[in-house]
Amino acid sequence: MTMKLSKTSKGFLINIGVTLAAILASFIVGAFFILLVGVNPLSVYWKLFEGIVLNPYGLAQTLFKATPLIMTGLAIALGFKANIFNIGAEGQMVVGGFVCAWLGFTFSGLPAFFLVPLCILGAFLGGVLWAAVPAILKVRTGAHEVITTIMMNFIALALTNYLVTYFFHLPETVHTQLTSQAAFLPRLDQYISAFKGSPANVTLFLAVALCAAFWWLIWKTPYGYETRAIGLNPSAAETGGINIRRNILLTFLISGGLSGLAATNFIMGYKHYFEEGFSQGVGFMGIAVALVGQNNPFGIIFAALLFGALSHGTLVINALVPKDIIQILQALVIFFVISANLLIKKYTAKLNEDRS
Amino acid sequence: METTETFAIELSGVTKRFGGIYANKDASLKVRKGEIHALVGENGAGKSTLMKILYGMYRPDAGEIKVNGRAVTLKSPKDAIDLRIGMVHQYFMLVKTLTVAENVVLGEEPVKNGFSMDYAGAREETRRLIEKFNLLLDPDALVSNLSVGEEQRLEILKILYRKADILILDEPTAVLTPQEIKYFFDIIRKLSSEGKTVVLITHKLKEVLALSGSVTVMRQGATVARVETAGATESSLAQLMVGRPVVFQVERAPRTKEELEKSDTALSVRELKAMSAKGHAALNGLSLEIKKGEIFGIAGVEGNGQSELIEILTGLKRPVSGSVVMLGKDIDFSRNSPRRMFDSGIAHIPEDRHKKGLVLDYSVAENLILGRHREPAFSTMTAIDFKSVAAFSAKAAGDYGIYPPRTDLRAGALSGGNQQKIVVARELSREPRLLIVSQPTRGVDVGAIEFIHKKIIETRDLGCAVLLISAELSEILSLSDRVGVIYRGQLAGVFGAGEVGEEQLGLLMMGGKA
Numbered sequence: 001m002t003m004k005l006s007k008t009s010k011g012f013l014i015n016i017g018v019t020l021a022a023i024l025a026s027f028i029v030g031a032f033f034i035l036l037v038g039v040n041p042l043s044v045y046w047k048l049f050e051g052i053v054l055n056p057y058g059l060a061q062t063l064f065k066a067t068p069l070i071m072t073g074l075a076i077a078l079g080f081k082a083n084i085f086n087i088g089a090e091g092q093m094v095v096g097g098f099v100c101a102w103l104g105f106t107f108s109g110l111p112a113f114f115l116v117p118l119c120i121l122g123a124f125l126g127g128v129l130w131a132a133v134p135a136i137l138k139v140r141t142g143a144h145e146v147i148t149t150i151m152m153n154f155i156a157l158a159l160t161n162y163l164v165t166y167f168f169h170l171p172e173t174v175h176t177q178l179t180s181q182a183a184f185l186p187r188l189d190q191y192i193s194a195f196k197g198s199p200a201n202v203t204l205f206l207a208v209a210l211c212a213a214f215w216w217l218i219w220k221t222p223y224g225y226e227t228r229a230i231g232l233n234p235s236a237a238e239t240g241g242i243n244i245r246r247n248i249l250l251t252f253l254i255s256g257g258l259s260g261l262a263a264t265n266f267i268m269g270y271k272h273y274f275e276e277g278f279s280q281g282v283g284f285m286g287i288a289v290a291l292v293g294q295n296n297p298f299g300i301i302f303a304a305l306l307f308g309a310l311s312h313g314t315l316v317i318n319a320l321v322p323k324d325i326i327q328i329l330q331a332l333v334i335f336f337v338i339s340a341n342l343l344i345k346k347y348t349a350k351l352n353e354d355r356s
Numbered sequence: 357m358e359t360t361e362t363f364a365i366e367l368s369g370v371t372k373r374f375g376g377i378y379a380n381k382d383a384s385l386k387v388r389k390g391e392i393h394a395l396v397g398e399n400g401a402g403k404s405t406l407m408k409i410l411y412g413m414y415r416p417d418a419g420e421i422k423v424n425g426r427a428v429t430l431k432s433p434k435d436a437i438d439l440r441i442g443m444v445h446q447y448f449m450l451v452k453t454l455t456v457a458e459n460v461v462l463g464e465e466p467v468k469n470g471f472s473m474d475y476a477g478a479r480e481e482t483r484r485l486i487e488k489f490n491l492l493l494d495p496d497a498l499v500s501n502l503s504v505g506e507e508q509r510l511e512i513l514k515i516l517y518r519k520a521d522i523l524i525l526d527e528p529t530a531v532l533t534p535q536e537i538k539y540f541f542d543i544i545r546k547l548s549s550e551g552k553t554v555v556l557i558t559h560k561l562k563e564v565l566a567l568s569g570s571v572t573v574m575r576q577g578a579t580v581a582r583v584e585t586a587g588a589t590e591s592s593l594a595q596l597m598v599g600r601p602v603v604f605q606v607e608r609a610p611r612t613k614e615e616l617e618k619s620d621t622a623l624s625v626r627e628l629k630a631m632s633a634k635g636h637a638a639l640n641g642l643s644l645e646i647k648k649g650e651i652f653g654i655a656g657v658e659g660n661g662q663s664e665l666i667e668i669l670t671g672l673k674r675p676v677s678g679s680v681v682m683l684g685k686d687i688d689f690s691r692n693s694p695r696r697m698f699d700s701g702i703a704h705i706p707e708d709r710h711k712k713g714l715v716l717d718y719s720v721a722e723n724l725i726l727g728r729h730r731e732p733a734f735s736t737m738t739a740i741d742f743k744s745v746a747a748f749s750a751k752a753a754g755d756y757g758i759y760p761p762r763t764d765l766r767a768g769a770l771s772g773g774n775q776q777k778i779v780v781a782r783e784l785s786r787e788p789r790l791l792i793v794s795q796p797t798r799g800v801d802v803g804a805i806e807f808i809h810k811k812i813i814e815t816r817d818l819g820c821a822v823l824l825i826s827a828e829l830s831e832i833l834s835l836s837d838r839v840g841v842i843y844r845g846q847l848a849g850v851f852g853a854g855e856v857g858e859e860q861l862g863l864l865m866m867g868g869k870a
Contacts, residue, residue, distance in 0.1 A: 220742075222735045229726065232717045238672065239704065239712040240727030241694035 022340035026332035051316030060198030066308030072286025075258035088149025090283025091156030096260020099126030101274035104179025127260020135252035175275035201269030211297035370419030397574035398801035399771035442515025505536035610853035622821030628678035640845035653836030703788035716768030721749035773804030
């Protein structure tokens with residue numbers, strides 16, 4: 001047992017080291033692009049550091065932006081475990097958000113004790129509902145989820161826009177009415193005054209709890225064992241008597257539910273209404289978070305914080321350089337971290353090579 | 357005489373490490389010009405590594421390589437090809453959508469008029485080589501339409517086109533049917549008579565004796581002996597490979613007719629019809645009956661309905677018509693699943709351990725419970741009991757001699773024989789009443805074959821019925837109490853133990869009359 005631990009922890013440390021080196025490399029290459037627009041990269045990076053790490057408000061904004069990214073990152077990572085590529089997190093999040101807000105202003109008479117769980121459950125089920133269509137199509141007909149989930153994204157946007165525009169918008173606005181106060185989740189600045197002004201809220205704790213649940217589900221339960229087996233070798237799983245279709249259906253639905261939950265950060269913790277475009281690509285960004293976090297819940301927290309920080313960084317350096325620089329940095333991080341991980345895999349595979 | 361002789365290949369003192377583990381340790385190899393030389397050893401003995409060094413795919417940590425008496429350094433396969441060394445890998449590397457001739461010239465295309473590819477010239481040269489070495493291929497055939505045997509001949513043709521004088525063949529017969537193997541032997545002899553030097557990597561000792569002039573035996577990365585085939589026997593070579601005497605024919609008493617008649621029926625298959633995945637008729641009214649405590653062997657060329665039969669019996673497939681009574685229960689195919697079949701007392705050792713038997717990226721322990729992970733001994737609804745899994749897997753690894761005995765290792769890191777032992781351990785420890793076994797010793801070394809055969813007999817002796825499907829006729833004959841031959845989805849004859857020989861089975865397998 002001790003041997004096993006030391007071996008895995010060594011691999012773990014190498015992994016972290018290489019990932020950090022890859023991030024450093026992406027900032028070095030990013031400096032080149034900053035030079036191209038005629039600005040000193042060091043001053044940009046210092047500004048980023050100052051605005052995100054040294055400034056409590058920046059820190060809070062990073063947490064706020066990271067919260068939904070953790071959830072969509074988990075959603076996509078869960079799918080990856082069973083070889084499902086759920087690109088529909090965006091649409092699932094939008095539908096989850098709509099259901100969440102609708103419950104919040106429709107059942108406005110309920111006390112917080114009932115309304116908060118109801119809204120959270122609604123966000124989850126909204127995501128489940130939206131994932132159900134591609135999930136059922138996949139296990140029944142073999143329709144590839146990459147195609148179907150992308151289409152479901154468009155339908156989700158169009159449908160919620162229609163509902164808001166024709167039935168639910170407040171006059172002169174493009175958003176719904178506010179939810180009942182009972183569905184408001186407390187902001188962190190209530191407890192930490194330095195976070196004043198940031199909408200960072202307790203949904204963060206929900207996200208972290210989901211990471212723990214994800215870890216337990218994947219590594220400790222028979223369901224997780226089956227899911228990993230399906231992802232690694234579906235025919236061996238099937239031969240061994242694992243019901244692949246049922247597992248894929250279930251995994252896809254949970255993945256959709258996690259995406260739906262990502263909406264709670266905005267709806268219950270920030271604006272308290274549903275608004276067109278509130279998801280801001282968080283569903284797609286979740287793919288990058290899952291990849292950089294290597295489908296590991298703790299890696300996902302790290303990756304979500306990184307992308308959350310960069311996302312807030314757009315505002316921090318706005319005065320110095322065009323905000324596209326941040327997008328270039330994000331792309332470089334994804335590129336370098338994923339390449340570095342492939343290199344590690346290749347290297348360890350060479351060490352383990354079959355010596356027949 | 358011996359000292360002045362030049363060898364086509366001379367490797368000495370070759371050492372190669374991966375991580376901290378020696379794949380080759382002071383290994384040597386000498387091959388005379390124009391001879392057929394066999395390189396034998398168990399899985400993991402370092403044969404393939406040594407050959408990959410000779411082919412320039414790995415660079416040795418130490419050691420000398422001489423080709424035709426000249427010391428050389430090989431940086432890549434390109435260097436080896438320039439020295440007229442060619443290698444046919446165990447897994448073929450062909451472009452399925454191109455023709456035979458196009459595959460042959462790929463990478464070294466003949467050119468005419470300075471820039472356009474000379475298709476006619478490519479075909480002509482391919483045809484010439486096919487005739488010279490009697491390879492029986494059509495230069496214009498699409499590779500996707502070739503049989504496995506034909507693909508292999510195409511791989512040989514490719515390296516002949518590159519003017520190889522030294523041919524290395526890695527486990528060439530592992531994928532061939534008995535008939536194809538015969539023809540393959542003829543080709544190798546033809547190559548040798550044309551002056552080519554051939555190195556065969558294998559662990560099938562019968563082939564070594566039939567084909568080679570001399571043999572190098574490897575064990576644990578080192579060369580343990582180089583002997584002339586003329587003085588060797590199967591058991592002398594096996595002893596060198598394993599390091600101890602090996603039993604080929606496992607001790608067992610075949611069931612007599614009277615015993616079988618008295619015994620209860622464990623499996624009864626009637627008029628089974630089924631389609632293959634591609635939509636062809638795969639089973640055409642197959643019937644068979646297996647008694648408790650009997651091993652029923654099915655011989656046959658692959659693709660005659662064996663896979664479909666197994667899939668039906670393990671709940672992976674539904675037949676078109678017919679019935680199966682298993683352990684006294686009439687199987688309801690509309691509600692069938694592998695899970696139900698396992699629960700009713702069957703166990704299944706699938707033909708392809710990499711594809712169906714194991715999750716290579718799972719640990720040995722995780723693989724030992726695959727399909728059994730929902731049993732109350734290993735898990736509740738909400739959590740797997742990793743303590744009991746560890747205890748169970750440590751015991752299974754001990755009982756079945758899984759080496760190394762570290763159940764936390766990735767299954768993919770073990771040798772083929774030990775991987776197969778994982779599958780055997782998992783399935784037999786279910787204590788099944790009906791065992792379905794397919795190709796249990798394919799790609800497995802002699803020591804493990806002996807062990808797996810013993811375990812199958814032990815299971816039979818406990819009263820389990822065994823359905824054994826194998827392409828190895830010697831395996832079928834040495835284990836089965838009764839033998840059936842499957843041909844085009846039907847049984848073309850059933851024989852008692854000792855009533856039939858390899859020759860006769862071979863004929864029936866090809867659709868002939870016994």
